[in-house]
Amino acid sequence: MVPFRKMHGLGNDFVVLDARAQPLPVTPARAAAIADRRRGIGCDQFILLEPGTDGADVFMRIRNPDGSEAGACGNATRCIASLVAGDSGADRVVVRTISGDLPAERLGDLWRVDMGPARLGWQDIPLARAMDTLHLPLEDAAACSMGNPHATLFVPDLDAVPVETLGPRLEHDPLFPDRANIGFVQVLNPEHIRLTVWERGAGLTLACGSGACAALVNAARRGLTGRAATVTLPGGDLHIEWRADGHVLMTGPVATAFTGTIDLDGLPQ
Known part of the structure; x- marks a missing residue:
């Protein structure tokens, strides 16, 4: 045993x-x-x-x-x-x-983890072909890698999104040769976002730390938030900071x- x-x-x-x-x-x-x-x-x-x-x-x-x-x-x-x-x-x-x-x-x-630098190049995520990772030809999505591939979809009302239908379909989209974690984000204000993640190989989870990092990075890249914010997931809150050196800190x-x-x-x- x-x-x-x-x-x-x-x-x-x-x-x-x-x-x-x-x-x-x-x-x-x-x-x-x-x-x-x-x-x-x-x-x-x-x-x-x-x-x-x-x-x-x-x-x-x-x-x-x-x-x-x-x-x-x-x-x-x-x-x-x-x-x-x-x-x-x-x-x-x-x-x-x-x-x-x-x-x-x-x-x-609490514990704070330096999750390393967000990787923003299409080949680092990876995507199937060269493109702007801030504006994917897929819903209203941006992508980055936090050591694993993430796509972040920005939505006006998270509660209205059919995550369990969209999540598995987008996870296996041909755009993602290694599949992807799919995050659905509603920006509440520049310092607070809501997030639900369909995790690659796991499905819907109560929280996804790397997904929260990707969500903050992609929201900040679009000018929707600052470089630090509270990310509220179904299981609770994480604090995410995208430092000037590119590293992402997660506290929870x-x-x-x-x-x-x-x-x-x-x-x-």
Whole structure:
């Protein structure tokens, strides 16, 4: 039996297994089985912790509920930074992902993560062909990468948007060769926006940290907000700041829901 921890950031929930001391036989199929909300533990993303090297305190491997690997997850980064800091007593942690290093620091009861620079070139997102990423030929959308691809659609009334219909269709649009996270944004004022995200490989979630970063960046690029704003998601609020050097800072809470054990040998290979 292998211990696990169920954590969440604003309801964006994760099953975390720790393979820092010894490797664990977690395949994409097993990660998908664990993430299944009916037959497994259930989560928006499965997280496997691996040893950190060369300045990183931990390596965080992220898998979506379909078993595909994700490059970034802001809410999970805060959770893992908090977990690692709990072991070491540190107030600063560097979390490594396949998309790069994410430094995090404790701010009282909250954690702030430097999500790295927003990538604005069409090839960095990536898109299927060269185009202006601030004005996609797709609804009223802009795009950027926060280590994973995001499209942000600006809408006048978020409550009137059929997210569960539009989200999966746009996620798989040919414009996005690697699929995309689809954010729906209503700008309330220059310092406050509302956001709902259809996550690539996960569907509708209560919160998406990298999606909140992308939403603020794209709103600021259009002149709809300043470079810092509160982003209200269904699960709660994040504070996002797009610094002058291009890096995006995300601040928000973390929580542990429960712990337990799981028999990996009883899961699909």
